[in-house]
Every structure is written in structure tokens, then in C-alpha cells.
Amino acid sequence: MADLFDNIIACLLDRALGDESIESTVSELCTRLVDGGVPLARVSVGRTVLHPVIGLMDMAWDRETGKVETNALTRDVVRGMTEFNAPFGTMSRGETDRIFADLTDPADVARYPLFADLAEQGITAYFAAGRTYGHRQELFDTYGKSFRGGSVSFATKRFSGFSKTDIEGLERLVAPFCICLRIADDRFVANELMGTYLGRITGQQVLSGHIERGDGQQIDCAILYSDLRGSVDLSQELDTQTYLDTVNAYFDCVATAITEHGGEVLKFIGDGVLAIFPFEDVKRPRPNMCAAALASAQEAFARADHANKARLNNGLPPIQFGIGLHVGTVIYGNVGTARRLDFTATGPAVGLASRCEGMTRTLDTPLLATGAFADLCPTTGTEKGAHSMRGFNDPVELVSYPLA
DSSP states (O other): OOOHHHHHHHHHHHHHHTTOOHHHHHHHHHHHHHHTTOOOSEEEEEEEOOOSSEEEEEEEEETTTOOEEEEEEEHHHHHTOSOOOSHHHHHHTTSOSEEEEETTSHHHHTTOHHHHHHHHTTOOEEEEEEEESSSOOOOSTTOTTOOSEEEEEEEEOOTTOOOHHHHHHHHHHHHHHHHHHHHHHHHHHHHHHHHHHHOHHHHHHHHTTOOSTTOEEEEEEEEEEEEETTHHHHHHHSOHHHHHHHHHHHHHHHHHHHHHTTOEEEEEETTEEEEEEEOBTTTBOHHHHHHHHHHHHHHHHHHHHHHHHHHHHTTOOOOOEEEEEEEEEEEEEEEEOSSSEEEEEESHHHHHHHHHHHHHHHTTOSEEEEHHHHHHOSSOOEEEEEEOOTTOSSOEEEEEOOOO
16 A cells, blocks of 8 residues: 555645646645644755856745745856855755754754754754766866766654654655756756747747648747947957957847837847837737837847947947837748747738847937828827838838937
């Protein structure tokens, strides 16, 4: 007959195959243990993350609150830890794979600063164990024996500590729980990388199964196209690193403003930026998304103005660019070859947004929109008349907007 721990193992494996968050899994694990008679007071979870910014993820469950709190440590913070004198640190270095401590024994309390803190809180016993994900990896250059994996600790306030049956049962849970950790870690990394390289909305499209060539749909959206001014001259005047720093500073100004206003950066095209602000009748109404697109453009120029003050003091050329805004229907989906795909937006509306940006040079105004955009945008601009655009049969009405 299955005991409490057998049933929890089955639950953990089911959740690993499902789509539950790791926070909810930790909460479910702790609730089942407490309901099953295990005298838990505290559970702590730590895992390394294969991520360009985040190094460690910590979670803690406390019986008094019943809540799970999550904390992320950046890679820079982890590198700054000259001494990781904690149970999880000992296990991460491969010195042991399990730690048990009687926190009523002064000799055990003295092993780690954490144990002294826990003893002051009334914790009487502590058990921790962990697992490595695959082979050991040197994720942090300051720790030669770092690893990719997870650890979990259990603590109690019962006067007699954990029983032998408790420890044996908890140890049986470590491997299946670390399977849940690894899957949560992989899911987190996949979401983060998709968002980093494709954008939040587009990344979710790919993860939801839109992965074949031709997968796509027609969507209505506001379109923002931006291009760096004088890029060719800058590439010849500046050394390679300074030029790349300039381009990245420009991208920081424009792309950050777009994402902060609910837009999706689809592509960096050389030194250009293509972004969309999709329309949805309830969540993302057309006037609001056009207003957001315009606000993001104005924010980009404000950011550039701020950056240029520092650049001037450092003898660097200013960041200058133009932005074109348009609305229309785009084909949003996978294009390319069977083995090299790109999830992007294409169609005449995208081309017109690009042509609109090109007119910012001709009309000597850095922020232009088409009449179609202006008709939907709540903010009134200044009419610039109809202009012929390469590739389009009919002249296009253009409207300028102030930069602030």
C-alpha cells in the first residue's frame, strides 16, 4: 500500500508533466506534508539558472504565513559572493549531497551562520539535499566547482526534531522534486530567451506551437519603424567598439520605450527597429494603442536627448534617428525556409511605415505618421500634405508630431 511519501512523489511527477508553476508546486508539496503529519516549519528551495542575467533563484515557504516567496539573484551578485558559507553552497561545490543538523546541539549550530539564525527562530532540526541537472557546469567563473542544479531544505520546530521516518521520507522526495525544478528552470529559460530574441508576444506564439513555415495570421496593429541617422558615416568615423556602443545606445532608447508602452519589437534590421502595437477590441483598443505607439516614439527621443548630454561631455557623437508611424493589416507569422525561420510581420503596411520614416529626412522632421495613423490617434498632429512614396501608387497624407 502506498504511503504518504509515495502519494506525494506521484503528485510531483504529475505536476512535472503539467503546466503548474513551481511556486504552486512548492505550496502543494508543503501542504501535503503538513496535512500528512510531517511537522514542517520552513522549506527553502534554491536553484541555479542558465540565464544571461539571473544566476540563482530562491524560494521560501513558511508555515505561519503559508506563502511562497521568490527571490532572484543576478549573476553579478553571485560573482560578488567571495564566500558562499551556507548549506546550499556546500552542496553546490560537490562537498556533500545531503546535510542534516540538530539545531539544539551547539556544535551543529556553529557550522553555518544560517543555522544560528534558524536556531534563534526556534528551529530544532534541518535537513537539506540536492541534485545536479545533467553534468556539472561552471556557470560562475568565481566558483570553479559550480553546478547547474537544485536544492531543497526542510526545517522543523518540533522539540524532538524530525523522526527517522520523516527524514527517510523527505529524502525520497528530493529527486522527483528536483525534476519539477529542472522543468520549471527549462520553461523559465525558454520563455526568457524567446522574449529576449523574439519579443514577449512573438515568443509566446512560438512556444504555443506556431513553429511551422506558413504558420501565421493577419492582424491589425500600429506599426513603428525607426532608423539611425548617419550610420554609414559613424561606422567609418568611429572605432568598431565605439560604433557598436553607439548603435546599442540607440537601440536602448527606442526598444526600451516601445516595450514599456506595450509594443513588440519584432526585428532589429541593421540599425533600424521594426515594432508593432497589436489591436484587440477589449484589451488593446485602436486609439489607445496608437496613443501608446506615439508616446513610445516621444519617449525614445526623450531618452536620446538625455543620453546625448552625457555623450557630448565624453566627446561622442549624438544619437539621431527618425521614426515613422502607420496603422494597417500585417501578415504576422513564420517566413523563411524549412530549417531557417523568422517570425515577423510583413506586408504593404510595414513597407509604408518604413517609407514614412524615410520622409523624416526629406521633411526635416524626426517624427512622422501617416494620415491613417493620425485618424485613429487621439493626439492631434500637424498636417504635412500628401507625398508620393516609392512603391505606392497613391500619395500618402503625412502628419508630424512634436517630440514631447
